Amino acid sequence: MELENKREAKVISKNIDVFYGDKQALFGIDLEIYKNEVTALIGPSGCGKSTFLRCINRMNDVIDICKITGEIEIDNFNIYKPDVDVVRLREKVGMVFQKPNPFPKSIYDNIAYGPSIHGIAKDKNEMDQIVETSLQKAALWNEVKDRLHEPGTGLSGGQQQRLCIARAISINPEIILMDEPCSALDPIATAKIEELIDSLKTSFTIVIVTHSMSQAARVSQRTGFFHLGKLIEMGETEKIFKNPNNTMTQDYITGRFG
Amino acid sequence: MNKELRRKKRYQAEKRFQVYGIIAISLALFFVGLLVFKVFSEGTSAFSRTMIKVPITFNAEKLGITNINDNDEVENADYYTLVYEQFVKNYPYSNDEEEKQIIKLLSPDYEFEAKNYFLQNRNQLNKTVTLLFTASDDFDQLHKGNFPRDIPEERRRLSNYQLNIYDQFLKEGKIEKIFNNYLFSKGDSRDPELAGFGGAILGSLFTILICLLISFPIALSAAVYLEEFAPKNKLTDLIEININNLAAVPSIVFGLLGLGVLLNVFELPRSTALVGGITLSLMTLPRIIIPARASLKAVPPSIREGALAVGASKVQTVFHHVVPLAMPGTLSGTIIGLAQALGETAPLLLIGMVAFVVELPGSPMDPSASLPVQVYLWSESAERGFVEKTSATIMMLLGFLIVMNSLAVYARQKFEKKWN
Ligand SMILES: Nc1ncnc2c1ncn2[C@@H]1O[C@H](COP(=O)(O)OP(=O)(O)OP(=O)(O)O)[C@@H](O)[C@H]1O
C-alpha cells in the first residue's frame, strides 16, 4: 500500500460502460494506470481488453455503433468531455496494433508522417533527427539506417512492428497503448519487443494487452484481469500471478479456465 | 469396387468440364478472330489511296497570273480549267460524253491539289511538273480490285471506255498507290476518296476529354464522401441504390436528357463535343463512382487506424492515406468508363453529333463527329469506298480501346507494385 501511494496515476478510468449497439461490452470499469510503468491487461478472448484500450485514446469514436459512458481522466482531465480535441488526445496517447500496420510508404515517411502533420519538426534536419531517435528508441535504427527510403512494408513482421512502435513514439506521446503487439511475431522478435517495452517505460507510460501470461509477468508492473466485460481484479503483477484474490483469476492464470 | 467406380466418374467429370471450357473459349476466340479478320481484310485498303500521275504546265496565261508575287492573283487563279484541259488530253476522246468520262476519273478536288502545290512552288510558273492527283472513288476501288470488271457494262459504275483508260494508264505507269494521309487529316466528305476520320478522332478526343474533366472529379468526390464521410442511413442507402441503377440505365436515355436539358433548356450548341462530353459524363459518372468506392472500401482499416492513432484528423487520414491507396483502382475504373464512353453511339445521335461535318473541329465548341458515329454514318453509305473506310474506322476505334484498356491494366499494376 505504501508503495502505491508514491506512484502517480496517469490514467484513471471511472465507471466506463461500452456498448456496441445494444450489446454491452464493458461494465463499469474502474482502474488506475500509473505513470512510467507497464500495465498489462489480460483475459480470455472477447472479454473487452481491446475495447478498453481503445477507450483510452478514443479510437472507438470511429465505430459508429459504439457508445461510451463514464469518464477517463488523463492527468486529471476527463477526455470524454464534449469539447475534447481527439487529435490532441491522440498526440498524447499513441497506439500500436496487434497486426503491424506500417503505411505503404518508405520507412522514413512512416516515422515522419506524425511529426509532419503536427508540425513538430521545424526543418528537414530536425525531421531527420526525429526519425533517427525514434528508430533508435525502437531498436530498429541499426537494421534500417541504410534503407530509410525503401518501403516499410518490405520489412519483416518483427521489424514492421518495431517500425510501428517507432512511429508511435515519433510524436513523443506520454502514453503508449499496445494491443497484443507480439501476437504475430516469433519468439526472437517477441523478446526484442519485450526488451524494448521495458526500456521505453522510463519515458512513457505503457498499457499492453496480451494473451501471454509469461509476457505479462515479464514486462509489466501491474496487471488487470478482465472477464466478460468486467474488471475482475487488478494489482501488482507479482501478486496477481502468485497470489490472486479472485479464484477466477487464479484459474485463468494457471490455465484451468474453461 | 464402388469406390473405384466413383473415382473414375470424378475424373471423367473433371475431363468433361475441361473440354466444355476449352470449347467455350475456342468459340469466343473464333468469333473475335472472325470479327478482326473481317474488319482487317476490309479495312486495310483504306489506308492507301490511288493517285494518277499527270504532267501539268502552270501556264501563266491560262492561270491568268500577271504578277507571281500578287497573292490575290495566285490564290484566285483558274486551276480548275488548267488541270481539266491538260488532264483530258491524256486520252483521245471524240465527244463531250467521253470527255466527261475522262475527267470523272479524277477526284473533284484536283483543282485544290494543283493549287496547293503551286502555292508552295511558285517558281514552277510556266514549267511542267508531274503531279499526283487523287483518283475518283470508282477508279480507286477498281485499282484496289474491289470492282468486278466482268459484269455487264450497264451494271458497272465504270464504262468500258473508262476501263480502257485505266488499262492504258496502268500500262503507261501513270497509276500509283500512296499512303492515305487524307484518312487521318480530313473530315467527312461526300466523296469517299476525300473522306477521312480526322474530324471524328478529334471529336472523340474532345468528347472524352470533356467527359473526363467533368466525371472524374465529381465521381471521386462523390465516392470519397459516400464512402468515408456520409452517415450510414436510409438516405445514403437510397443514393447508393440509385447510383447502381444509374449505371444500368440504357445510354440512349442519357442522350434524351442531353437533348432535353442541354440543347433545349441551356441552348448549348448542337452537334458539339461539349454537349457530347457532358452527356457521356452523366453516363460515366456512376461507372466511375462504383469502382472508386470499391477501391476505397478495399483500403485496409488498419491503415486508417494507423493514421488516426498518430493524431491525423479524419480528413487527413482520408486524403493522405486512403485516397492515394485507392487511386490505382479508381484510375483503372475511370479509364474503363471512358473507354465505354468512347464507343458510345446512341446518346451522340440524339444530341446531333451525326451531322455531316467536313471541317475539322478546332475546339469542343465546334460541330464534330465521333468515331462510333462515323462508323454509323459511313456504314449507311452506298459507295463502295465507304465500306473500307467503315472498317478502317472500326480498326481505329478498336485501337483506341485496346490502348485505353491496356492503360487501365498498367495503371493498376504499376501503382500497386509500389506498395508491396
Ligand atoms: N466493432 C465492433 N462491433 C461490434 N461488437 C464489437 C466490436 N468490437 C468488439 N466487439 C465486441 O465487444 C466484445 C469485446 O471485444 P474486444 O475486441 O474488446 O475483446 P478482446 O478482449 O480484445 O478479445 P481478443 O483477446 O480476442 O482480442 C466482444 O464480444 C466483441 O464481439
Ligand SMILES: [Mg+2]
Ligand atoms: Mg483484442
